[in-house]
Amino acid sequence: MNDLISGLYILLTIMWALTLAFGANLKKWYGWVQVLAGFLLGFLTGQNLAERMSIGIFLALLTMWLGSMVWKRRHL
Numbered sequence: 001m002n003d004l005i006s007g008l009y010i011l012l013t014i015m016w017a018l019t020l021a022f023g024a025n026l027k028k029w030y031g032w033v034q035v036l037a038g039f040l041l042g043f044l045t046g047q048n049l050a051e052r053m054s055i056g057i058f059l060a061l062l063t064m065w066l067g068s069m070v071w072k073r074r075h076l
Helices: 002-022 029-045 049-074
Strands: none
Touching (some): 002 049, 029 049
16 A cells, blocks of 8 residues: 555656646646646645645645646747
8 A cells, every 4th residue: 555655646746747847727627637636746745634635735726826827828
């Protein structure tokens, strides 16, 4: 189970980095999957439930803000 969580953490980190590099289209369903990946990455990071939720929400909001900004700049 520990290997599964470690592999998921690496996969989500790569996905989140690609989202911030190429942007997130929040008008499509896959943009919201990228936001969910940011939330799950933050949720796997913390120790207790409150810390996990706060980091997850922070990374989801950061994904929505920076991802949409990069998407708009790349598609002008």
